[in-house]
Amino acid sequence: MKLLVVEDEPNLLSVIRKGLSENNNEVSVAMDGRTALEMIQEHNFDVVILDIMIPEINGIEICRRLRASKNFVPILLLTALGTTENVVTGLNAGADDYMAKPFKFTELEARISALARRANLDNKPNDIIEIEDLEIDGRSKSVKRNGDNIVLTAKEFKLLYYLAKNSGMILSREKILDNVWDINFDMNTNVVDVYINYLRKKIDKPYQTNLIQTIKGLGYVIKP
Numbered sequence: 099m100k101l102l103v104v105e106d107e108p109n110l111l112s113v114i115r116k117g118l119s120e121n122n123n124e125v126s127v128a129m130d131g132r133t134a135l136e137m138i139q140e141h142n143f144d145v146v147i148l149d150i151m152i153p154e155i156n157g158i159e160i161c162r163r164l165r166a167s168k169n170f171v172p173i174l175l176l177t178a179l180g181t182t183e184n185v186v187t188g189l190n191a192g193a194d195d196y197m198a199k200p201f202k203f204t205e206l207e208a209r210i211s212a213l214a215r216r217a218n219l220d221n222k223p224n225d226i227i228e229i230e231d232l233e234i235d236g237r238s239k240s241v242k243r244n245g246d247n248i249v250l251t252a253k254e255f256k257l258l259y260y261l262a263k264n265s266g267m268i269l270s271r272e273k274i275l276d277n278v279w280d281i282n283f284d285m286n287t288n289v290v291d292v293y294i295n296y297l298r299k300k301i302d303k304p305y306q307t308n309l310i311q312t313i314k315g316l317g318y319v320i321k322p
Contacts, residue, residue: 099144099214100124100264104134104160105176106152114147117203118210124267131155138164142225142263143171144217145210150177150188158191165192172213176201215277227262229309230322232301234262241301248300253278257293258301261310261320270317294318 101118105111106129118125126141128134130153138146138160150157161173175188175196188196194213197206227234231244239255241248250258257278261269271290279289294310302308310320 099210100126100142101145101147101210102126102128102134102137102141102143103147104128104131104152104157105147105149106130107149113203114206118207121207122267122273124264129153131157131160135160135163138169138171139167142227144263145172145174145213147174147176147206147210148193150175157193158188161188161191161193170217172217174206174209174213227259227265229262229265229320230307231305232262232309234259243301243305246304250297250300254293254296254300257290258297258320261318264320266319266321268313268316268319274318290318 101123103111103114103118103125105114105127108129111127111129115125115127126137126143128137132154134146134148134152135155137143148157148160155163157175157177161175164171164173173193173195175193176199177185177188177196178199185196194216195209197209225236227236233242235241236259239252241250241255241258257274260274260278274290294312298308298310302310309322310318313319
């Protein structure tokens with residue numbers, strides 16, 4: 099997943115970044131609200147972990163501005179202010195979940211995964227992803243390569259979109275099943291391999307460059 103951690107306390111920021119990075123996440127960081135808002139507007143993050151009390155623009159105001167601009171990236175608020183009033187304020191501003199400091203890192207990971215699943219990573223796609231000559235439109239659910247329209251089934255599109263949203267990241271079969279199918283899906287099935295082959299026949303085979311790659315023993319990745 100592509101995550102943004104917004105926290106102005108250096109030691110805590112370092113711990114969160116290190117822990118999340120070790121679990122194959124792509125982690126970006128910001129230490130003030132203005133920088134965070136610019137990064138969120140310029141990049142497609144799967145989840146934003148947002149401290150409330152940060153310099154320049156606080157976390158509550160960031161939530162308000164994002165939701166007002168129709169940006170629905172999942173937001174997990176971190177707060178040292180665990181009162182009901184502050185929690186309600188944050189959720190009303192558009193946050194999806196919150197955690198009070200101090201917290202257990204395992205719980206933080208679980209909350210992030212739950213938010214990503216709930217959003218389904220393409221629940222509100224509003225972007226166009228381009229990888230070399232491949233273009234994926236999340237809104238119209240259309241795909242083009244080298245200007246050619248490519249017709250995909252709903253599940254093929256969902257798989258391709260998930261790979262593209264995580265371009266450059268190696269995704270295990272388990273992670274793909276968890277996010278493209280269902281968390282309770284049979285993990286012993288070869289459905290991922292079958293659908294990867296479907297995509298390759300449509301996305302790669304007719305063209306000179308293969309974008310979908312197999313990393314033996316690890317999973318799949320789409321990249322230039």
